[in-house]
Amino acid sequence: MRRFVKHIASIAILSLLPFSVPAAGAEPSALHSKMFVLSAPAAELIRDKALHNGTVLQSFAFDNVNQRIYVVQLMAGGQKLPGESGAVSGANRDKNGDLALTELDMQGNETGYMFLKGFGHGVQIGVEAIGGTSYLWTETDAVTEGSSGWGTQIARFAFENGKILTKDSPELEKHRLIEGADRTTVNIDPANDLLTMRYRKNGAFRFGVYNLEDVKQRNYTPIADVPQPTVGTFQGFASYGGYLYLLEGNSYGSGGSVEPVGNTYITAVDLQTGEVLDKQLITAGDTLTFREPEGLAIRLPDVKHPQKAELSFGFASNFTPNRLANIYSIDRLLPAEAIEGMQGSHKKDKED
Template sequence: MILNKLKSGVRPMLTGKRLFMVVAGIAVLCLLPLVSTGISAAKSPLKSKMFDLSEPAAELIRDKALHNGTVLQSFAFDNVNQHIYVVQLMAGGQQLPGESAPVSGANRDKNGDLTLTQLDLTGNELGYMFLKGFGHGVQIGVETVGETAYLWTETDSVTEGSSGWGTQLARFPFENGKIMTPSSPELEKHRLIEGADRTTVNIDPANGLLTMRYRKDGAFRFGVYALEQVNRREYVPVADVPQPAVGTFQGFASYGGYLYLLEGNSYGSTGSVPPTGNTYITAVDLNTGEVADKQLMSAGDTLSFREPEGMAVRLPDVKHPQKAELSFGFASDFTPKRLANIYSLDRLLPEQAIEE
């Protein structure tokens, strides 16, 4: 695939015979069969500019404490009310109401117990929730309705190996201090694809889209849906693409026609040596499933530990959704007090044409 800039210029008007030929040509194309490529065709193309992954990233928050001292797993923005929501595995040693004794961190992980922290945009804690039996927290999303932030997460955790993983999606309002379980009445569940597991979710606030990462028949894929249709329980994807080959998967976000994947390991892991590390972001064209770009991220290279965790799209001004930021996180510092860091890319490349 070669990316070329669109040529500018004035196009002649189509009239008479030329117009008839164009219309006839379109009619013929509509009759041609679709070729099966493993990519589900969209009802209409998902369009947007692509983030420039080669630009330096700006720091949004650095070394901020969360409600628990575990590694942040993922995060999302409430762009209307200017809040950040961060999810992490629940710390060991806590005893919540209804529990007969403190629970170890290993059992919290196995059970899929999560802690959700609400921050302001400077990283100060404003509130928290506990989510018992939800999953691993690989990615979350936020849907804002007025002053209420609805969290989108995985739920109905099933243990696989040493961790719990969600099997469907959940939507619920943030309520400070609340303890939620998969049976909580406030929880609205959505099973978008029968037989799928390892379900995680992200919201594209600029385009009103919900993207779900899921595993089916042993393979990971990403389904993109109109958020308002999902809320009506109409589960018809506008795109569905396979996950390309990546390293250690750490989060994802979509913006219009592109999907962004975060991968990498903490300093000291195989292949991750300071200050370079091995944190990459890959851009995937949601209309074709092809990789459009992949870049090494140098942001936060002076952080201790520095494990990439989570992605989200931020809208600094909701009145101008075309001026978006692609954000990605890092966990820093050491147990038992891991800290949260978020960096953002804000340059969008000019629209480009794909030449086969």
């Protein structure tokens, strides 16, 4: 964090410099981008909004084209879906990897829902917009480990209000990007058309980044792959261009989280080197009850200007059985020149 502070005074000057522009005919690298200033103040997008079930939100994603928010959560106990012999407990829903998916408008009002049976834990999701249709990217094919079900590959499907999908539904387009991987979760960078998958292999978590269209064509060659750095309780991830953002923390009263400061942090990682560039305590939403960090996503307020992006993070609030959803956003970005300065200084610090 100290290396970040050393450079913060130069940001105002560097932010006036133009982007580096690729030579004529050259294709700009998707991994060359600005980086979010994690210490910037966050704006509140939605507060204390009800979801289709009253469980904690797990993660969320934006359809920036159609102005929708999709939120995934573990299915609440006590529900009986078609084909089930009786109501299923919350513990068994968790064990089976059963999820509820809520569609919200940009004001946080519910406009639809789906149920996803046997998908996973919902640690992170992504959305791809094609015309007026929102395609969800999620984990699927849950395998029980401990008390929860966790995905073993990823899937793409169109949102259809009221639909119940199982891991065997024909509507799913499945992708196994890495053989032998499990704990697969996914996020979409809508500004750069990239798909990032978090996965576990040989006991270690990593992040692979792919061109979205390549994945859809079943070309599973990553453009980046980095290890997960040491973090606290993992709560979500998102990538934007060349940088990966990791969310961690606990609700008040658990894991060392004390009201009102808490222990929510966001870490920035260079996707080309795996180097941690910054880690900042997040104090937004300090008046929320419960306040458990849940999920990261990239929001584009204007899809015609994808370079003006926002890094959004969620919190669950209120109490069982009526947990509520909250989303905040950071919109300040560092120019490439400032980031390069940070990287150079960090390298020198390690050499010293």
